[in-house]
Amino acid sequence: MADEFFYTTPLHPLAQPLVEQLTWEYATRYGSYFDEQPGAEMSRYPAELFAPPDGNFVLLLRAGRAIAGGAFKRHDERSAEMKRIWTHSDFRRQGLARLIVAELELQAVRQGYGRIFLTTGFRQPEAKGLYLQVGYTPLFDVSVDPETYGKLPFEKELSVRPASLVRPPGSRSSLNAA
Template structure:
């Protein structure tokens, strides 16, 4: 029944926060556990370390729904003009409610503020929802740029072009 699901959608707000806060650490832990189980590996950390975002032109973004932490993402420098999106995660109860889009929008805003002209990211083949999201918000496929796992889906978004269009 369509009307039965008309609950009030939470207000989502995404902003940069301390990667070592209790909320940030818990979100990272949940994501790593989910990826480890999904890909049947011991470490679902995907090569991310908190110090990756504890430097200039980097950030860790936490999304909150009515004040509660529900997702995260990271902005990590690759070079002077390109940064990488890492650690994108939304708690399962909050998926398909705009959390990931809010995180990406804040990461893109920060990237522009920090002077980047493009963003890149990689995701795995067992995350088709993530691939669809990235394509829907303007990321396009590129060759793998890090690691040696051939099944990775890599994407790029040119921020200057996106800003000009917007």
């Protein structure tokens, strides 16, 4: 069975595993380190920011179950800000986050963005490694202890295509099963 990308919103029932696991992960990795309630990051932005025309939210479904996902929102006129890259704990180490990042990059291009900006936390070395591997430029000194910065910013330039190919919420596209 082929995996498929499903464009939706963070409020869709299929997105609940993403929201719950990512909230738990942020809470357990950071606690109140940033002087916030544990898991506060997941309620920082309203769902509407991750919807067209300025943003988007995608899940990777396998047999109808969300196994990975991510989103972007407008950062500035030419830049999207990638958020919520996540892989279900049962499906890690299969390259799924890399698929999500690539799909979100394509969708950002479809929506007219020429650059992606993102931040990840210093206690997420696997995310830092992923972004470096897929061509993101760190906007910090990688030789310095990441805790010095707290949040680690990255950017990547994209090739812009017409916005007419935007995938609206509820659209699907299939992948070959890995």
